[in-house]
Amino acid sequence: MKFSKWNCMRHLIAVPFILSCAVSCGGSGDPKDAPAQQVDDQNSYSPDILFEAPNEVWAGSNLQLFVQVLNDGNNNASFSWKVLSGPTLDLSNHSTGALEVTVPNVEQDTDWTLEVTITDEGKTASKQVTIKIKRKVNSVTLTGIVTDQPVANPKVSARVGDIGFIATSNAKGEYSITLEIDEANKDQLVQLVAIDPQNESIQFVSQLNTLNTLYSTAGDDSILNSRENFRVNITNVTTAEYGLIRQANLRPLTGEELLSARNGVDTAQQLVLAALLKLVADNDEYSLPAGLNSTRTLANDKAEAEAFEAEVREKDPDIIALTIEEIINDPNLIDADGDGTRPTPDHPLQGAWQLEGEPDVAIIIKDGKWVHIQTKHKEDEEDGQPGYEIGDFNWDAASKLMTVTLSDDTNGVFGWDEDLTTKAEVVNDKLVLTFEQEQQSISFTRIEDINNPLVGAYYEGSLSGEFYLVVFKEDGYAFELEYIASNKGVSGSNYSYDSKTNKVHLELYLDQLGLARDPDFVARAQNNTLQYKDGDEGGVMTRVLNLVEPLAFDEQTMAGNYTLTMDNSSDKLHPIALALNADKTATVTFNDRAHTGSWRINQGQLLISGSATDYQYAFGVIITPTRQTEDGMKVLNLTFVEPEVSNDNDDPRNHGFSLATLKKQ
Numbered sequence: 001m002k003f004s005k006w007n008c009m010r011h012l013i014a015v016p017f018i019l020s021c022a023v024s025c026g027g028s029g030d031p032k033d034a035p036a037q038q039v040d041d042q043n044s045y046s047p048d049i050l051f052e053a054p055n056e057v058w059a060g061s062n063l064q065l066f067v068q069v070l071n072d073g074n075n076n077a078s079f080s081w082k083v084l085s086g087p088t089l090d091l092s093n094h095s096t097g098a099l100e101v102t103v104p105n106v107e108q109d110t111d112w113t114l115e116v117t118i119t120d121e122g123k124t125a126s127k128q129v130t131i132k133i134k135r136k137v138n139s140v141t142l143t144g145i146v147t148d149q150p151v152a153n154p155k156v157s158a159r160v161g162d163i164g165f166i167a168t169s170n171a172k173g174e175y176s177i178t179l180e181i182d183e184a185n186k187d188q189l190v191q192l193v194a195i196d197p198q199n200e201s202i203q204f205v206s207q208l209n210t211l212n213t214l215y216s217t218a219g220d221d222s223i224l225n226s227r228e229n230f231r232v233n234i235t236n237v238t239t240a241e242y243g244l245i246r247q248a249n250l251r252p253l254t255g256e257e258l259l260s261a262r263n264g265v266d267t268a269q270q271l272v273l274a275a276l277l278k279l280v281a282d283n284d285e286y287s288l289p290a291g292l293n294s295t296r297t298l299a300n301d302k303a304e305a306e307a308f309e310a311e312v313r314e315k316d317p318d319i320i321a322l323t324i325e326e327i328i329n330d331p332n333l334i335d336a337d338g339d340g341t342r343p344t345p346d347h348p349l350q351g352a353w354q355l356e357g358e359p360d361v362a363i364i365i366k367d368g369k370w371v372h373i374q375t376k377h378k379e380d381e382e383d384g385q386p387g388y389e390i391g392d393f394n395w396d397a398a399s400k401l402m403t404v405t406l407s408d409d410t411n412g413v414f415g416w417d418e419d420l421t422t423k424a425e426v427v428n429d430k431l432v433l434t435f436e437q438e439q440q441s442i443s444f445t446r447i448e449d450i451n452n453p454l455v456g457a458y459y460e461g462s463l464s465g466e467f468y469l470v471v472f473k474e475d476g477y478a479f480e481l482e483y484i485a486s487n488k489g490v491s492g493s494n495y496s497y498d499s500k501t502n503k504v505h506l507e508l509y510l511d512q513l514g515l516a517r518d519p520d521f522v523a524r525a526q527n528n529t530l531q532y533k534d535g536d537e538g539g540v541m542t543r544v545l546n547l548v549e550p551l552a553f554d555e556q557t558m559a560g561n562y563t564l565t566m567d568n569s570s571d572k573l574h575p576i577a578l579a580l581n582a583d584k585t586a587t588v589t590f591n592d593r594a595h596t597g598s599w600r601i602n603q604g605q606l607l608i609s610g611s612a613t614d615y616q617y618a619f620g621v622i623i624t625p626t627r628q629t630e631d632g633m634k635v636l637n638l639t640f641v642e643p644e645v646s647n648d649n650d651d652p653r654n655h656g657f658s659l660a661t662l663k664k665q
Helices: 213-216 238-248 255-263 267-282 295-300 303-316 321-329
Strands: 048-052 056-058 064-071 076-086 098-102 108-122 125-132 137-147 155-160 163-166 174-182 189-196 199-210 352-353 358-366 367-376 387-395 399-409 422-427 430-435 440-446 455-463 468-474 477-484 486-500 504-510 520-526 529-534 537-545 560-566 576-580 585-591 593-603 605-610 620-631 633-644 655-664
Touching: 048 125, 064 125, 076 238, 137 189, 137 213, 155 174, 163 174, 174 189, 174 213, 199 213, 199 255, 199 267, 199 295, 238 255, 238 267, 238 303, 238 486, 267 295, 267 303, 267 321, 267 422, 295 303, 303 321, 321 655, 358 468, 358 477, 367 477, 387 477, 387 486, 387 529, 455 529, 520 633, 529 620, 529 633, 537 605, 537 620, 560 633, 576 605, 585 605
Parallel strands: 056 125
Antiparallel strands: 048 064, 064 098, 076 108, 108 125, 137 174, 155 163, 155 189, 189 199, 352 358, 352 440, 358 367, 367 387, 387 399, 399 422, 422 430, 430 440, 455 468, 455 537, 468 477, 477 486, 486 504, 504 520, 520 529, 529 537, 560 576, 560 655, 576 585, 585 593, 593 605, 605 620, 620 633, 633 655
């Protein structure tokens, strides 16, 4: 593997051990091992005792202690146990040489001294053992953002039962907080509260699941971000959700109660309440109703919220719908599938990967294929140039050995080196390649950004045949790889992205594809897909690595009549009627006008398009399924029209993204 930067990785392996010892309690015993016993000479004796005990145990764990009298020929010995110091525990019911108990919980590491007394034919002897009880702690670090618009340096706190924690935060609204809780409290719910230090009446809340659930979701690195649980973002939307739970007079205390309470939240009501909170936080023309001291109070009070909604609608009938549209288009506020967790990939190495210090490089591993993209020439490397390489890879899970058989290579010496023996594994969500001959490792990080869902790699087609691949990196680099018979090559750009208008602007620095086109287009990433509109064309691409469990429409069963209802619709908007005919023609009816076109399923998404006629502009509808509900399929919807004359093909007035419900009639 040839890159200009090598990163060494060292692994420290800690090997735990348990010390077991056989102790003789006779007159020759070491005083440090056998504490002196005050005994009656007439009624005592010194048997040979085998006593096995660990030096340390975890609080809450199962402890087994065994005592054996080696010179008890009649097997008549009886045993009694008691605690001499440390956490109390009733051992009166234990009368054999085998003691099995649950170790008591402790608030800090504590010495625990037990004593066993052996009685045989009227004679007794005692033996003590001291074991350190280690406090068992579940530790997880939450990282997210406090946002409506990001709140600078927010005051963030977490509460787990009766225990509180304080986070660190920055001017971007990002926070980090580490929760360390005893094993005994692992089933307590976690609640996050954020306060704007510039205006302490702006308060947001997010109710999370139990600490144990968060710990499990975080994985090996014990760091939980919004890719793994979207509710670590503390927002007006999460505040509205918990507000509606409180309005229903519910106060969930367990994970089961929380799930039940969430299922009772109406999404449309949640968006309206979130919009009211956003108006108070963002819009100078609106403020909290008299007598309320915070946005949390407003969210929790049903009567006050309804009265405030009526007041807002009377002042501006459209402001709530417009504000909901802003919320829907903010990727930090809406998780369309209601999940926010990344499912297990099809292959452990699957993903889009980048190398620190090499912004012009990307590696894609998926469907048995290795794809390497290089978009800049390096002055000190004459045998390497911008280009790509594609090959089949094999990986042995036991040995970690990885091989790649290249089928096409245009970037010279850059990329995979078939002469090296290479081991590959993902450690703490990083791809680590180790080269045995060089005794070196390089580490790649995933191409993703929890605060910008556009960042990632997307493709159309099949990596085993013809395909088109695009990569957006968080550092502002974007790559394209087109691999079809008529055109093969890569492009490299610096890009900018406006999350409000969904506009992407490219500044090309490498063009092997002959891209004579408008450098601006519209795109929005949501979950596993990227919906895009480029002039009079639109489509959908699939992420290389799924962020949520995939959901797809089935072309064989898709024909039929549907209603498409916008989740953010106001009273003046009506559902869109879709007629998808078996011959692949389609009719889209809205505002009492019918528009004709055709439909197809592409990568599990529904695409409807129509050409310009005397009575309609050219139009397109792209519908991506996100979640099945009792009311129908929740979808992300991109609609666009293409006027005959327009100074800007991607004018925001000509397209719209929205969350909607698709229901078959």
